[in-house]
Amino acid sequence: KQEVTQIPAALSVPEGENLVLNCSFTDSAIYNLQWFRQDPGKGLTSLLLIQSSQREQTSGRLNASLDKSSGRSTLYIAASQPGDSATYLCAVRQAGNQFYFGTGTSLTVIP
Amino acid sequence: SAVISQKPSRDICQRGTSLTIQCQVDSQVTMMFWYRQQPGQSLTLIATANQGSEATYESGFVIDKFPISRPNLTFSTLTVSNMSPEDSSIYLCSVALNEQFFGPGTRLTVL
Numbered sequence: 001k002q003e004v005t006q007i008p009a010a011l012s013v014p015e016g017e018n019l020v021l022n023c024s025f026t027d028s029a030i031y032n033l034q035w036f037r038q039d040p041g042k043g044l045t046s047l048l049l050i051q052s053s054q055r056e057q058t059s060g061r062l063n064a065s066l067d068k069s070s071g072r073s074t075l076y077i078a079a080s081q082p083g084d085s086a087t088y089l090c091a092v093r094q095a096g097n098q099f100y101f102g103t104g105t106s107l108t109v110i111p
Numbered sequence: 112s113a114v115i116s117q118k119p120s121r122d123i124c125q126r127g128t129s130l131t132i133q134c135q136v137d138s139q140v141t142m143m144f145w146y147r148q149q150p151g152q153s154l155t156l157i158a159t160a161n162q163g164s165e166a167t168y169e170s171g172f173v174i175d176k177f178p179i180s181r182p183n184l185t186f187s188t189l190t191v192s193n194m195s196p197e198d199s200s201i202y203l204c205s206v207a208l209n210e211q212f213f214g215p216g217t218r219l220t221v222l
Contacts, residue, residue: 043214097142103152
């Protein structure tokens with residue numbers, strides 16, 4: 001069964017720093033990988049979607065990469081802002097509409 | 112894309128009562144997914160709801176406890192029955208097109 005792990009579990013950085021969040025998965029037979037943001041007590045907001053055939057996707061200050069063969073994805077956030085403080089989740093999609101979520105990284109950006 | 116709304120956004124309920132959560136999507140979709148997120152945890156899939164057929168429940172979740180309705184292609188309900196404090200969670204509905212979209216969640220507290 002697919003297992004998705006996110007490291008670190010929590011991260012605190014000063015405003016303006018660039019940072020990297022990590023996501024690893026055990027089964028490389030994925031359809032796509034998606035990064036989400038979740039604010040406390042709220043639903044999930046989709047940030048970036050990477051198809052299995054792609055290596056990276058960019059949206060504004062966010063860049064996500066995918067290395068399927070090694071079972072890894074990273075989310076790079078440039079010039080972090082206090083408003084980026086949230087929990088970031090990655091999820092992989094496999095055949096048969098099976099979704100597997102990571103445990104999340106709680107990010108705090110200190111003004 | 113898909114825009115999903117959920118009602119109620121939050122509720123505080125007494126032990127032994129039931130709560131029905133509504134999920135509305137702005138487009139027709141074949142499958143809708145119901146998740147539970149317990150405090151400090153990642154998402155756990157409760158069941159998949161297909162229009163015109165019985166929902167498919169994941170291991171550990173049963174229809175008597177979490178009955179689901181799917182009367183049409185844009186709407187679903189999840190009922191949390193005979194609640195106990197252990198049911199205190201965020202309940203999320205979602206749809207999967209190429210990417211997965213989530214509703215804003217229902218924050219349930221059981222006293």
